[in-house]
Amino acid sequence: MADFDAIVVGSGCAGPVAAYELASAGHSVLVVERGNFCGAKNVSGGRLYTHSLAKVFPDFRTDAPLERRVVRERISMLAPDAGVSVEYADERMREPAVESYTVLRARFDPWLASKAEEAGAQYINGIAVEQLLKDGSRVTGVQAGGDEITADVVVLCDGVNSLLADQAVGAPRPSRSAVAVGIKQVIQLPQQVISDRFACADDEGAAWLFMGDATHGRAGGGFCYTNKDTISLGLVVTVDDIVRADVPVYQMLEDFKHHPVVAPVIAGGTVVEHSGHLVAEGGLDSMPPLVGDGVLLAGESAMMCLNLGYTVRGMDLAIAAGAEAGRAAAVALASGDTSAAGLAGYERALGDSFVLRDLHTLRAFPGFMETTPRMFQVYPELARDVMRQMFLVDGTPLVPLRKAVWPVVKRPGLVNLGKDIWKGVRAL
Amino acid sequence: MSTITKVTPLKPITVNVDAYLGLNKYEVDEGNPHIELVEHPDARAFGELVRACPAGLYKLDADGSQHVDFAGCLECGTCRIVAGGGIVASWRYPAATMGVEYRYG
Numbered sequence: 001m002a003d004f005d006a007i008v009v010g011s012g013c014a015g016p017v018a019a020y021e022l023a024s025a026g027h028s029v030l031v032v033e034r035g036n037f038c039g040a041k042n043v044s045g046g047r048l049y050t051h052s053l054a055k056v057f058p059d060f061r062t063d064a065p066l067e068r069r070v071v072r073e074r075i076s077m078l079a080p081d082a083g084v085s086v087e088y089a090d091e092r093m094r095e096p097a098v099e100s101y102t103v104l105r106a107r108f109d110p111w112l113a114s115k116a117e118e119a120g121a122q123y124i125n126g127i128a129v130e131q132l133l134k135d136g137s138r139v140t141g142v143q144a145g146g147d148e149i150t151a152d153v154v155v156l157c158d159g160v161n162s163l164l165a166d167q168a169v170g171a172p173r174p175s176r177s178a179v180a181v182g183i184k185q186v187i188q189l190p191q192q193v194i195s196d197r198f199a200c201a202d203d204e205g206a207a208w209l210f211m212g213d214a215t216h217g218r219a220g221g222g223f224c225y226t227n228k229d230t231i232s233l234g235l236v237v238t239v240d241d242i243v244r245a246d247v248p249v250y251q252m253l254e255d256f257k258h259h260p261v262v263a264p265v266i267a268g269g270t271v272v273e274h275s276g277h278l279v280a281e282g283g284l285d286s287m288p289p290l291v292g293d294g295v296l297l298a299g300e301s302a303m304m305c306l307n308l309g310y311t312v313r314g315m316d317l318a319i320a321a322g323a324e325a326g327r328a329a330a331v332a333l334a335s336g337d338t339s340a341a342g343l344a345g346y347e348r349a350l351g352d353s354f355v356l357r358d359l360h361t362l363r364a365f366p367g368f369m370e371t372t373p374r375m376f377q378v379y380p381e382l383a384r385d386v387m388r389q390m391f392l393v394d395g396t397p398l399v400p401l402r403k404a405v406w407p408v409v410k411r412p413g414l415v416n417l418g419k420d421i422w423k424g425v426r427a428l
Numbered sequence: 429m430s431t432i433t434k435v436t437p438l439k440p441i442t443v444n445v446d447a448y449l450g451l452n453k454y455e456v457d458e459g460n461p462h463i464e465l466v467e468h469p470d471a472r473a474f475g476e477l478v479r480a481c482p483a484g485l486y487k488l489d490a491d492g493s494q495h496v497d498f499a500g501c502l503e504c505g506t507c508r509i510v511a512g513g514g515i516v517a518s519w520r521y522p523a524a525t526m527g528v529e530y531r532y533g
Contacts, residue, residue, distance in 0.1 A: 040529045
């Protein structure tokens with residue numbers, strides 16, 4: 001007889017939802033979280049698309065600690081001395097089905113964990129799982145703080161830097177091209193100042209992504225999210241590329257903060273936290289097996305993340321996967337078979353859901369970003385130079401716009417430009 | 429493999445990353461570092477960690493000598509991925525209740 005029906009490792013976005021589903025189905029569940037409180041070790045950009053959360057907790061808007069609803073999207077291509085931006089605002093961003101909110105994980109994650117606790121899950125905080133207990137190929141529990149705790153099924157939700165996924169399902173450590181380093185500062189400003197600078201109401205805000213000079217031309221980008229009285233500002237750079245950069249990533253962030261497009265937005269703000277986190281960027285082809293004997297993987301421990309440059313998603317995938325993992329584990333427990341075959345319903349359910357379908361659809365995208373350095377090094381300055389031809393007026397007699405712009409557009413080579421557009425369109 | 433392969437020499441660093449780390453909350457496990465490097469880290473591999481670590485735990489002096497201090501670790505695991513089993517000899521999470529404690533995240 002095992003100590004618990006199920007043990008969930010990690011209480012970020014996937015873990016508590018899996019625990020909630022298991023406890024709601026009447027199973028005994030233990031959640032082991034290494035942070036002294038849930039969220040203490042967690043970082044995200046962070047914007048949460050709430051569609052999957054709403055399916056599990058339809059009333060989340062009444063008490064979830066959300067920062068601001070995103071009603072404005074902006075994407076900027078940065079040259080060192082200029083920025084070319086696209087902005088999108090839409091009444092439809094206020095529709096519940098497509099809503100997204102900025103969140104701070106040290107506030108959001110305790111709330112999500114409280115839902116699992118209210119449903120009956122037990123929590124241990126402040127202790128990391130050192131290793132999994134195994135009987136042959138079967139996972140039979142965890143060793144945490146020197147204690148051995150057994151369970152019929154273990155749900156691994158310990159994040160992108162999982163030290164346990166290898167032991168669970170033989171997943172090797174991610175390669176340098178499959179993950180990016182994320183660095184972020186939380187910058188405090190009065191709520192009204194943020195609302196004014198982003199032209200938003202006090203409970204609404206913006207999501208803003210950057211490419212080009214933000215990362216000194218390296219593969220990746222910058223981000224800026226408005227919280228209630230803070231701004232989350234940071235960079236994400238592919239690990240394989242940051243190791244060759246001309247400055248350390250923290251200097252890159254400092255340079256980004258001083259960029260003429262960014263500096264006025266954070267002017268007068270006070271940095272209150274400096275954080276770092278890995279981001280899974282390898283897509284479907286970097287994912288480990290999701291199921292083993294007695295074990296399931298959900299969230300970023302299974303590399304569930306979609307970064308398209310204009311949207312970045314991880315938390316909504318983790319919440320959906322956590323829910324499916326919890327439900328599939330409950331079904332397997334009820335049938336008395338928690339072998340890989342008994343747990344296979346999880347993979348089927350995820351395969352039918354947006355999680356694996358989206359990862360399939362966008363399978364080619366990580367390769368496109370990685371093999372198209374012009375996206376980060378050439379096109380932002382090209383965009384600037386086209387804009388210069390259009391907008392700078394110094395009294396010199398005009399030449400027709402097509403003649404003025406042609407040499408600029410021709411610069412990277414028309415064949416290259418055509419290829420990159422074609423590759424990008426196909427990858428999406 | 430990335431097509432951007434050139435390693436660029438480091439430009440001067442103007443920011444004091446340690447001052448930023450000082451804003452974070454930590455329980456430091458004195459004398460019990462959770463990351464261990466090999467005895468004599470290769471200069472090129474060390475240079476990669478200097479560039480990639482968001483906490484700036486890996487530093488080079490003007491004369492090229494190497495410095496590490498794991499007290500300000502953000503526990504992201506980037507160095508573990510960069511080293512790929514090379515110059516990072518062992519990488520664990522800090523002991524129970526220790527390490528960074530994010531107040532915002």
